[in-house]
Amino acid sequence: MKSLPFVFGLMLLASPLHADNQATAAKVVVKPVLSSTVTSSGQPIVLPQKNAQVLVSTYEIPPGAVLPTHKHPFPRYAYVQAGTIAVTNIDTGKTETFRTGDFILEAVDQWHYGANTGTEPVKLLVIDMVEKGAANVVLQK
Template structure:
């Protein structure tokens, strides 16, 4: 038991020491970041509204075939979208269409019906990250 406590203490001290070193240098050698998006509003300039209750983050990669589209739907939760491949066009009720190419990111509009259309000659891939809550749907089909 003493040996386990000693090992745990040594690990904690080593981690604390490395954390102190990491704080002196914002990014360690060999690691860089490329900011994609920082926003408090959606792509349609609507405010982002967080859900209440028990938080749940869900991420999916969606593939739209050539000429494909999503169904008409809406999101009751904030959704971060990153276009991995291809080009998509977002069409939202009452808003101008927006086009996004590979490498671009956006925050989806909440509670407004919209569809994504593949505008490329090849499949389009998107990463969608939903900031939701347990027991609450992230996507609702349009009626």
């Protein structure tokens, strides 16, 4: 029974810490950006079946720049941190424009290219999901 006061003392000490953590957590804001099961061209999202590797990089594309025609053998996701980029899918004939705050689920194994159509650099946070050691960009020859 001597341990009962000790336990109550610990509870009293821990309560303010718990309350501080709750107050901090209450300030966290989660804003959904996107939820999808398909790519931008309507393909089902399929992840690598073996030895998956996640690669994260940033891109900065100057105004007026046009990326070479390319495709991705594995899933690629991009968050537009700044600017405006138009992505033209040659296989579908469709062009989509993405702006600051948009999330892009790039087409897999379809030829496409991007162009900075704005007046400021496009900044992208790019996430690739590949088989370990594999590249995720194939340039059109």
